[in-house]
Amino acid sequence: MEPHELLHALQTQRLVAIVRGSDPDAALDTVLNLVRSGIRLVEVSLSGAEALGVIERARRALGDDALLGAGTVLTAEDARRAADAGAVYTVTPGVTEAVRASRAIGLPVLAGALTPTEVVAALAEGATAVKLFPAGSGGVELLRALRGPFPRVPFVPVGGIDDARARDLLAAGAVAVGVGSPLVGRAADGDATGLTERIAAFRALAEEAA
Template identity: 50%
Template sequence: MTLRPALTPQLADTGVMAILRSADATGLPAVARALATGGVTCLEVTLTTAGALDALARIREELGATAAVGAGTVLTRADLRDAVAAGAQFLVAPNVEPDVVRAAADLGVPFYPGAWTPTEVAAAWRAGAAAVKLFPASTGGPAHLRQLRAPLPEIPLVAVGGVDLDQAAEYLAAGARAVGVGSPLLRGADRTPGDPAALDALTGRARALLETVRPALRAGKGDL
């Protein structure tokens, strides 16, 4: 029997996953440092970014135990093997491939596959997901998440896809265990890695986001 890996501690503690997606990975280590300084310590590097695996390994080396660094857009077993070999501590996908989810669970690596319907959410959970990524979250908003949670309260959901900074707390209040935020948080900081002002602003946004979600996160932990 496959054992379900636990939720990534940094995600459980903060309720936020930062999604690092860019045309290339050159600026991502600096972005990761700025986010971690601001307290956002669960960092997803998407495999659609050129040089993603090298960046993931570098970020892990630089941040050490202060952050959890994972790989996103993990679609196949080959993606899984490459990501884990590069040091990914968790995996994320936009869809549900039960065989890939089970393979990750067998390795003890938390996987957050993407799902939209109750059938997909339940299938991801049965396969051994640590939590299920509701994607794209903005299509149905917090109301859709709340409706999914009603019949499936035991399955933790992470809202990802079009989540703006000022909406994050709404998703947590609707029952999300966490949110994933990309471009609204980064705002192009990855494209100006040598600009201290852009990185300082990113650190400030990270701190503000955590302050925004903290009350809803604390309120929701009791029933999750």
């Protein structure tokens, strides 16, 4: 996946689903459910159980066109193994060695940053977009503040984002939002109660913002 392709996907889809779970089979089912329900950008966090295996099995099930990414990528080895498993982009919690390593092996990166200095560092390392993390309850104000000096940087707020905050952040200029438990719930741990309804709600929100 080329950087411009990831950026286009973020601009058009407006939503990245984040899957992190303790049950690899349930996590796989969750990924498949999300993608087949129309949420195209799915990040599988490497902090989940057997996450690389989940990515690999999801890639086999979904084919080459699925926009599967690896999250919580911290090291160059993480990036390499994620690419081998079938991830087409990486997501980091900060400006780690994984940003440069991902670019070196041809993967675009959503690099985590919170301060102006970190945003500059992420861009210098080749990040395609900046994961504003942790966005938290002050995300809208933080996003607006950072867009002042960085009006052309594509920001993707992540962390503590429910549907109301997602709507506000997209309206405030976020290119997309990354959403974990408010969307996925405990589906990746084996309890998919309410997942279908949450997928529909977040899809509707993203489509409104597109």
